[in-house]
Amino acid sequence: MVKLDAKIPDGPLARKWDNYKANQKLVNPANKRKLDIIVVGTGLAGASAAASFGEMGFNVKVFTIQDSPRRAHSIAAQGGINAAKNYPNDGDSVYRLFYDTVKGGDYRAREANVYRLAQVSNNIIDQCVAQGVPFAREYGGLLDNRSFGGAQVSRTFYAKGQTGQQLLLGAYQALMRQVHAGSVKLYTRNEMVEIVIVDGKARGIISRNLVTGKLERHFGHAVVLATGGYGNTFFLSTNAMGSNGSAAWKAYKKGAMFANPCFAQIHPTCIPVHGKFQSKLTLMSESLRNDGRIWVPKKKEDAEAIRAGKLKPTEIAEEDRDYYLERRYPAFGNLVPRDVASRAAKERCDAGYGVGPTGLAVYLDFQSAIDRLGRDAIEARYGNLFQMYEKIVDDNPYETPMMIYPAIHYTMGGIWVDYELQTTVPGLFCAGEANFSDHGANRLGASALMQGLADGYFVLPYTIQNYLADDISTPRMTTEEREFEDAEKSAKDRLDKIMSINGKRSVDSIHKELGLVMWDFVGMARNKEGLQQAIEKIQAIKKEFWTNVRIPGSAEDMNAELEKAGRLADFIEIGELMARDALHREESCGGHFREEYQTEDGEALRQDDKFTYTACWQYKGEDQEPELHREDLTFEVVKLVQRNYK
Amino acid sequence: METTINIKLKVWRQAGPKAKGRFETYELNNISTDSSFLEMLDILNEQLINEGKEPVAFDHDCREGICGMCSLYINGRPHGPDDDVTTCQLHMRKFKDGETITVEPWRSAGFPIIKDLIVDRTAFDKIIAAGGYISVSTGGVPDANAIPIPKEDADEAMDAASCIGCGACVAACKNGSAMLFVSAKVSQLALLPQGRVEAARRAKNMVAKMDELGFGNCTNTGACEVECPKGISLANIARLNREFLKAGIQD
Structure with missing residues (x-):
């Protein structure tokens, strides 16, 4: 049994993050220059992390599947970003934001992480204003706020209905400043297809150049995944067409745990x-x-x-x-x-x-x-x-x-991370929507932007140093090592296998079939029988994909169908894990509603005595059932009650 | 109640950056007028895949008009015949039954074709890297309310900041100028006290990079403003010129 250590710092809740920072290891400037960090994804979490690492003096390589970092799907967030500034003087505080987030998540998030999120929320607003983010203002020249769901205060900062766009452009510009300075190297139209593990630690990635089809090897002393959520498992969702769960799924297959996969938000x-x-x-x-x-x-x-x-x-x-x-x-x-x-x-x-x-x-x-x-x-x-x-x-x-x-809008579940945002694979970190950490079973509005930027600007720049401090004598690898060769071969084999199927159906037609199964059985209302059926149906879709998909063109060229096929193969497996997780969680909480567990007036009914834990799934091999591990959630401050918005 | 139309498509096909391109003609029947233009292209591609042919390559992602990934010159207009929208928000109700629709990539020296309808817009990233930011690092910044900003200035900065970097302005311009794109970023940051500090340097560096990358000069035709899906105003170009002039005087 793998021991899941969340590494929550000592001390009272309000002091934990300060205690962590006071005791963590740091890397001095001369050593930072010797260390390489790979960041996959350029949304709010990825762009802000990569920019910050570059400013600190690390060598950063950042990857995006789009033609520019500015296209990442964070750009589409409309409404706003929460912070506990209490500018409107309506009773807000760090504690109140923390409490609302834990309650909003139906008591399935880790207290210490959420408290830290609320603490750094205010820094985010300061940072964004300094970058030139044109937040809405009052006539007096100060910042305006509005209300969002699940809160009785107005703590949401906004830039018209384009808040995500403005925050992402702020982070993108900070990133491009580092590209200009030479501390960050940017790889666009480039998709991570494999993670390279050397001696048990994440040491690089294999990526596919989406223009030429060529596979590339990249070394990093640490790898950060900030690749977003897996909402497109449902085919129809509010996610962008290219949003996918594949990077997270590769991490899962390399030993990172997948936490609470069934927690998906329906907007x-x-x-x-x-x-x-x-x-x-x-x-x-x-x-x-x-x-x-x-x-x-x-x-x-x-x-x-x-x-x-x-x-x-x-x-x-x-x-x-x-x-x-x-x-x-x-x-x-x-x-x-x-x-x-x-x-x-x-x-x-x-x-x-x-x-x-x-x-x-x-x-x-x-x-x-x-x-x-x-x-x-x-x-x-x-x-x-x-x-x-x-x-x-x-x-x-x-x-x-x-x-x-x-x-379908957002996935609260994702790669399991500890307090440092590190996965169960040493040196592999995960930030933003791709991780599971802060939203429990339901995310409150305007909190995704907050979490993405918190992770990238104010959490990872500290915690990654604590890891890299032990790596200052590790030389850069040449990527000629066997581990890189093997990883590249496994990526190539998979692409070849997909190309060789030569069946009759388009990727989208199979993806739509998966989406309907997900929506009907793993959607807004779930039950035991339906979930069991869903697992069978998804397994049949998997078989259909691997025997009947047709990819025109070649793997050595720009090939959108091949890109989509690789992602769909992963969505199918993610969908099955979501159904398994939903089946095992015999309670209703947040976005996970099991029809068998509801109050008389149809509200979600949690089973705290049995399910006050994070479900962490471990990959056990192709066509093997994954193994469930539990991270028990202990609430030192918040009292668990039925959520009441009446 | 659904209305459908039959259309003929003339689509630019080009196997690679150096390959010779040509128009291919396709016929599509029973297209719902509620479909978006890109959904219509999805249907075309589904048809091509089922016939064992290579689908048309085109850029797209968010499909709600904000990521700036979609492009397309449709019937001679960037983002097609509707106003104030990107191609992904264009709907088939804007076309007539039996109509022939011509679909081309952005055509501009600054945006070389990669494949079919996909062009390379990394030049825009390079222009931003040359100075399209405020030089602050993470942490150590003042409280967000430390500097009041007049609402009018903040609103005007927001309007300029709405640019999605799609490149329609360059595609629409007979000179292939990127002035609207550059001026939107220069204006946004120059209007805010935080960005004022580096305003002159920013204008100079971004314009120099734009020139270096082969974008043409602005001759005030105004085509960019007409075709901009986000309504970015020509007034930004005037502001850029002022900032640029000031930078020249300071030198």
Whole structure:
């Protein structure tokens, strides 16, 4: 049995991070120059980590599958970033942000990590402002805040509806400054396909140049994965088309544990599915729930008439509307956390009150906000989101309510890391959405940006030194070593194998099949029987892929189908692990809702006596069942109670 | 209730950077007008794969108009016939039944073709690396509210910062100039007190890099502003010119 040591520092919660920093090992400037760090991924976590390492004096190699680091999917985050600044003087504090995050995550996150996250949140805002991030401001010239789900304070900083874009560009620019200075070497259109382990430690990667198809070897004294989540397992999600779980999956197969894979977030406010050729789902920011009110018709006949196109939402009288979030959760209203809002939408639609042509949609209505604040005020706040909605749906949301439905958005699960963000493979670190660390079973809005930048700017620059301090005498490897050769061969064999299948089906057609199984059985509501079926179905899809996929072109060329195939092969296996994890976790918590475990009024029912732990899965070989390890969660400060947003 | 159309596509195919390119014609039937343009290309590629042919290579990622990865010259316009959108947000309802649609890559000296519709835009990264930032390192910065910034300036900086780096401005420009892209970053940072300190140096270094990379001169045709999916204003170019002039005087 592998011992999972989270390496939580001693001392009271509020002192742990200070204690860690006071006692950790450091690397002096002359030695930093001798050490190489590989960073895979250039989203908020990867770009901020790589830029910071470069500034500190390390030699950094950074890899992205896109043509530029600025394309990473962090760019698409809309609403904002949380911090405990308490600028609005509404009762916020580091402790409050910590508490809200632990509670929002349904008590399945590690206290010490979350507390550190809340502590460094304020530094992030300072850093971003210094970089020139144009956050929204009040007329007095100071920073403006808004509210997000799961909080009763306004702690979210924002830049219009493009906060992720602005934060990523800040980190990207810091990164390019280091590229210019020569401390960071940038590899674009370059995908990590294998991790190289030498004497039990991560010492490099094999990457594929996506333009030439050539495999390349890269050495690093340490490797950081910041490659995002695996939401695209569902095919349709709010993730970018290229977002994938493959780097994390390679790490898993090299001995890193995969933690809580079944914790996936379903975001309540996305534009509903329109047809079978749909390629992705578009998110409408949670910030809209500040001013938008969610409702469905109170009468079934009205809902039916709307679905048949005989009635318009604006024709439904106020008293015939069911503002079901305000009804069920008066204290938080439309700003309940995402998992709660998603389930409530599903409940109404399943009961026959859904709207839109498919009946799988609810209204997000701005009429009362427009009446209260005027159209201009709403346009200033959400103009770009309204425009995006209109371009996609061909409907004007200033005049008729938006239609929304839940969709896969984010994965809380990911590679297991200790307090230092190190995986169970020494020298292999994991940051941002790719790790599991801070959000428990449900992430609160505006906390993904916070975690990505916390990991990259303010956590890894400390903790990686503690690891590298023991490596100052380790010389650079030439990459001629057998371990590099073997890793390259295994990557090449896999590509050749995929190319040689020469079957009849496109990658996407198989991916869509996987997505439907995931959505139907491993989606918003799960049960034992369904999950068992899902595992069988996913295994059949795996067989179909490895016998019937067709990849045109060659592996020695730019080949988008081959890239997608490699990622889909991993998604299929990730999907199976998600189903296994969901099956084993016989409780409901956060985004994981098991129908067998709910209260009388349909709320998630945790089983704290049995499942107050992080489920960590260890790879045991091809077609072998993975082994479950547990990291027990101990709560020294927060008292476990049923989440209540009423 | 779904409306569908039949279309003919003329698509630029080019096997590699040095290969000779040509237009290929494809016919697509029963395309839902609710599909996005890129979903239509997905359907084309599915069809090509099923016929055992190589699919059309095109850049795309977020498909919600923010990553800047998608490009495409559609019927002679960067990002196609709709206004204020990227190609991924363009929908088939903007096209007529029976229409022939011409799809080409960005064509500009600064953006060499890699394959089919994919071009190399690393020149933009190089321009940013030359000075498109504020030279602060992680840590040791003042409190975020230490320096008040007039809301008008912050809002104007935000508008300039909306640039997604797609390159439509360069593709639209008959001179292949990158002035709108460069000026958006110079303006954003020059408008903020934090970025003011290096404003002159930044303008000079970014413009020098742009010239070095083979982008053309700006002759104020305004085509860039018209085609910019994010509505980046020409006023930014005027501001860049002022900053550049100031840098010259300081030398």
